[in-house]
Amino acid sequence: MKGTSSPTSTSSAPSSTPGGLPPFDHEPLGRVIFAPGALAQLGAAVRSVGGTRVLLVTDAGLAHTGHPGRAVGFMREAGLDVAVFDGVRENPTDREVENGVSRAREHGADCLVAVGGGSSMDCAKGINFILTNGGRMADYKGHGKAAKPMLPSVGVPTTAGTGSEAQCYALITDERTHLKMACGDKKAAFRVSILDPELTLSQPRSVTAVTGIDALAHAIESFVCLKRNPVSSMYARAAFDYLEPNFETVLTDPQNLTARSAMQIGSHLAGMAIESSMLGVCHSCANPLTAHYGITHGVAIGVMLPHVIRFNAAAVGHLYAELAPTAAGANGRPAAEALAARVRQLTAAAGLPQSLKECGVSDTILPLLAEEANQQWTARFNPRLVTEADIHKLYQAAW
Numbered sequence: 277m278k279g280t281s282s283p284t285s286t287s288s289a290p291s292s293t294p295g296g297l298p299p300f301d302h303e304p305l306g307r308v309i310f311a312p313g314a315l316a317q318l319g320a321a322v323r324s325v326g327g328t329r330v331l332l333v334t335d336a337g338l339a340h341t342g343h344p345g346r347a348v349g350f351m352r353e354a355g356l357d358v359a360v361f362d363g364v365r366e367n368p369t370d371r372e373v374e375n376g377v378s379r380a381r382e383h384g385a386d387c388l389v390a391v392g393g394g395s396s397m398d399c400a401k402g403i404n405f406i407l408t409n410g411g412r413m414a415d416y417k418g419h420g421k422a423a424k425p426m427l428p429s430v431g432v433p434t435t436a437g438t439g440s441e442a443q444c445y446a447l448i449t450d451e452r453t454h455l456k457m458a459c460g461d462k463k464a465a466f467r468v469s470i471l472d473p474e475l476t477l478s479q480p481r482s483v484t485a486v487t488g489i490d491a492l493a494h495a496i497e498s499f500v501c502l503k504r505n506p507v508s509s510m511y512a513r514a515a516f517d518y519l520e521p522n523f524e525t526v527l528t529d530p531q532n533l534t535a536r537s538a539m540q541i542g543s544h545l546a547g548m549a550i551e552s553s554m555l556g557v558c559h560s561c562a563n564p565l566t567a568h569y570g571i572t573h574g575v576a577i578g579v580m581l582p583h584v585i586r587f588n589a590a591a592v593g594h595l596y597a598e599l600a601p602t603a604a605g606a607n608g609r610p611a612a613e614a615l616a617a618r619v620r621q622l623t624a625a626a627g628l629p630q631s632l633k634e635c636g637v638s639d640t641i642l643p644l645l646a647e648e649a650n651q652q653w654t655a656r657f658n659p660r661l662v663t664e665a666d667i668h669k670l671y672q673a674a675w
Contacts, residue, residue, distance in 0.1 A: 297505075297506060298504070298505045298506075299505070300505035300506070300507055300508075300552070302505075302507045302552055303462070305442065305443075305444060305462070305465040305466070305551065306465055306466055306467045306468055306469060307321075307467065307468045307469070308442075308468075308469045308471065308544070309321065309468065309469070309470045309471065310471040310472075310473075310537075310540075310541065310544075311471075311472065312472065312473055312474045312533060312537070313472060313474060314470050314471065314472040315343070315346060315347060315350060315432065315470060315472045315474075315475060316350055317350075317470060318347055318350045318351055318354075318389070318430065318432065318470060319350045319351045319352075319353055319354025319355075319356060320354060321430050321468045321470060322351060322354065322356055322387055322389060322430055323354055323356070324468065325387065325428035325429075325430065325467040325468060326386070326387070326428055327356065327386055327387025327389075327428060327430075328356060328357065328386055328387070329356070329357045329359075329383060329384050329385050329386050329387065330351055330356050330357065330358045330359070330385060330386075330387045330388070330389050331358075331359050331360075331361055331376070331379060331380045331383055331385035331387075331388050331389070331403070332344060332347060332348060332351075332358055332359070332360045332361065332389050332390075332391060333361050333364060333376060333388060333389065333390045333391070333392075333396055333399055333400040333403065334360065334361070334362050334364060334390070334391045334392045334396050335362060335363075335364040335365065335392050335393075335395065335396055336362040336363070338362075338391070338392050338396075338434065339362070341434070341475075341478040343391055343392075343432075343434055343475055343478070344360065344362070344391050344392075347389065347391045347432065348360065351389070357383075359379065359382070359383035359385070361375070361376045361379040361380070361403075363375050363376065363379075364376075364392065364395050364396045364399045365395065366395050366572075367395065367447075367449050367456070367566060367573070368395050368398055368399040368402065368448055368449065369448065369449045369450070369451040370402070370412060370413040370414070370448055370449070370450060370451055370457075371451050372399055373399060373402035373403055373405075373406060373413055373448060374406065376399060376400075376402070376403040377403050377406045377407050380403055380407050381407065385407075385427065386427060386428075387427055387428050387429065387430070388400045388403060388404055388427055388428075388429040388430075389429065389430045389431075389432065390429065390430070390431050390432065390441075390466070391432045391434065392432075392433075392434050392435075393433065393434060393435040393437065393438065393483075393487070394433075394435070394437060394438025394439075394440040394447075397431050397433065397438065397440035397441055397446075397466075398440055398445075398446045398447050398448060399446075399448075400429060400431070401429070401440075401444075401445075401446035401459075401464045402446045402448045402459065404426045404427055404429060404464050405422055405426070405446065405459060405461070405464060407427065408422070408424055408425065408426045408427060409422045409423060409424045409426070413446075413448045413450070413457055413459060414450065414457060416457075416459035416460075416461070417457045417458065417459055418458075418459070418460070419445075419460040419461065420460070420461055420462075421459075421461065422461040422463055422464065425463060426461070426463040426464055428467045429464075429465075429466050429467060430466055430467065430468045430469070430470065431466035431468070431469045431470070432469075432470045432472070432475070433469075433471065433475070433476075433540070433543070433544075434475040434476060434478070434479070435476060435479055435483060435487045435543075436473075436476050436479075436484075436487055436488060436491060436526075436536070436539035436540040436542070436543040437486070437487025437488060437490045437491050437543055437574065438487070438490060438491075438494075438543070438547065439491065439494060439543045439544055439545075439546045439547020439548070439550065440547060441466055441469040441471075441544065441547065442469065442544050442545075442547030442548045442550075442551055443460075443465070443547050443550055443551045444460050444461055444462050444463075444464050444465035444551065445458050445459065445460035445464075445551075446458075446459045446460070446464060447459075449567075454567040454568075455563075455567065455648075456563050456567075456652075458653065469544070471540050471541070471544055473533060473536045473537040473539075473540045474533070474536075476536045476539070476540055477530065477531060477533070477536060479530075481527060481530065484526050484527060484530065484626075485527065485574070485626035485627065485628055486572050486573070486574025486575055486578070486626075486628070487543070487574055488519065488523045488526065488527075488539060488574075488622075488626070489523075489574045489577055489578040489581075489619075489622065489623060489626065489628065490573060490574040490577050491515070491519055491539070491542060491543040491546050492516070492519050492520065492523065492546075492619070492622070493558055493559070493577045493578075493581050494512075494515070494543075494546035494547065494549065494550055494555065495512045495513075495515035495516040495519060495542070495545075495546040495549065496512075496516065496581070496585070496599065496615070496619075497555045497556040497558055497559065497584075497654075498511075498512045498546065498549035498550050498552075498553045498554065498555060499512035499513060499516065499549070499595060499598075499599060500556070500588060500591075500592040500595045500596070500659045501553050501554045501555060501556050501657045501658065501659060502554070502656075502657045502658070502659055503553040503554040503657055504553050504659075505552065505553060507552050508549045508550075508552035508553035509549075511545045511546070511548045511549035511552060512545075512546065512549035512553075513598070513599070514542075514545050515542045515543070515545035515546035515548075515549060516542070516546075516599050517542075518538045518539070518541050518542030518545065519538070519539060519542035519543070519546070520618070520622075521538075522535040522538040522539050522542070523539070523622055523625075523626075524622065524625050526539055527625060527626055553657075554654060554657035555654040555657065556584065556588070556654060556655070556657060556658040556659065557584055557587075557649070557654065557655045557658040557662050557667065557670070558577060558580050558581050558584040559577070559652070559654045560649045560650070560652035560653075560654045560655035560658075560667070561576070561580045561584070561645075561649045561667060561670060561671065561674075562576035562577045562580060563576075563648075563649070563652055564644075564645045564648040564649050564652075565632070565635070565637065565645065567648070568641065568644075568645065569635065569636060569637060571635050571637075574628075575628055575629060575635065576635075578619070578623040578626075578628045578629075579623075579628075579629055579630065579631060579632055579635065579674050580670065580674055581616075581619050582616035582617070582619050582620045583616075583670050583673045583674050584658075584670060585612050585615055585616040585619065586612060586613065586616050586673075587660060587662075587666070587670060588612070588658065588659050588660045589610065589611075589612030589613070590660060591659045591660035592659045592660070593610060593611055593612045594611075595659075596611045596612045596615045597611035599611075599615060600614050600615040600618060631674060631675060632671065632674045632675045633675050637675065639672075639675055642668060642671040642672060642675065643668060645667075645671055646664050646665075646667040646668035646671055647664055649667045649671075650662075650663070650664040650667055655667070
């Protein structure tokens with residue numbers, strides 16, 4: 277679907293109430309437990325939501341860390357009957373969800389526990405949709421389409437990036453079209469999230485890099501998006517303040533538990549900001565790159581984000597100044613340029629690609645990528661009106 281605005285047009289700020297502030301409807305999703313070693317509380321957390329027969333959803337690649345095994349141990353110590361589904365892969369598809377549903381039915385699961393990164397979180401939510409409401413994932417694209425109650429669930433992130441444990445949406449890829457479906461429902465949200473920064477110490481540097489940049493983008497995009505409001509802005513700003521000064525530390529000193537804790541809190545707060553508002557065109561641009569080239573989501577985000585910040589400067593440069601107050605005006609640079617440069621500095625420090633060409637993307641596919649990115653719904657919430665032609669220019673700038 278093509279937009280109707282010109283490449284130079286800008287969107288207005290969110291519509292306001294007579295008091296001058298945008299209206300919002302905020303409903304916190306669930307309980308959050310944060311502490312080093314908090315994984316030991318998993319059994320009690322499952323008991324607190326009424327679980328007795330648990331399906332643990334994770335990915336097989338995480339087994340070497342010992343986290344899924346420890347999670348199973350803590351739950352069995354609490355007298356819970358636990359089965360494991362470890363068929364989750366990066367960017368889970370509707371087929372993996374179906375496989376997980378079959379395992380849950382075999383076990384007679386009455387509770388789901390996700391241990392892992394965003395893919396495990398999303399897959400667990402997807403399993404919950406189909407297990408309780410039937411049909412297929414495409415039936416739940418959008419929000420609030422699950423008519424029946426859903427199982428209680430607990431999320432235990434082992435990365436500091438997606439913030440999926442703080443959101444009610446599952447991002448599931450359609451295996452046929454390779455497009456990501458955002459399926460959301462308040463009933464799909466985790467009743468309890470356990471944030472144990474000790475679990476993130478096992479992240480390889482590459483995972484720390486891509487998840488950290490993704491979390492930072494969540495904070496930046498949600499802070500300026502069209503659905504921003506006082507609550508989401510508070511979460512996004514706090515997330516940025518935790519993430520930006522600690523990202524380089526976790527890269528150079530990966531066992532620094534204080535910095536790891538800050539990154540995990542920042543990631544969760546950024547997820548809460550998304551849940552209370554939305555994202556923007558950076559995430560719309562990233563998804564086709566993953567679909568066509570298998571580029572890791574955080575890598576795609578890192579390449580595109582500086583260019584999106586520069587594009588949005590005409591509409592929300594004053595908001596970018598709030599995120600980068602010390603950098604704004606430095607060396608004569610406006611705030612947006614300073615923030616874009618800081619993001620580029622962080623991706624370079626992480627050793628991530630700096631261009632689409634470096635990622636192996638052909639310039640001949642850019643028009644197709646722009647067409648597909650323009651169909652992603654997050655583009656509709658970008659603070660500056662964006663057309664397919666605008667997105668094509670963003671890709672060209674990043675190439």
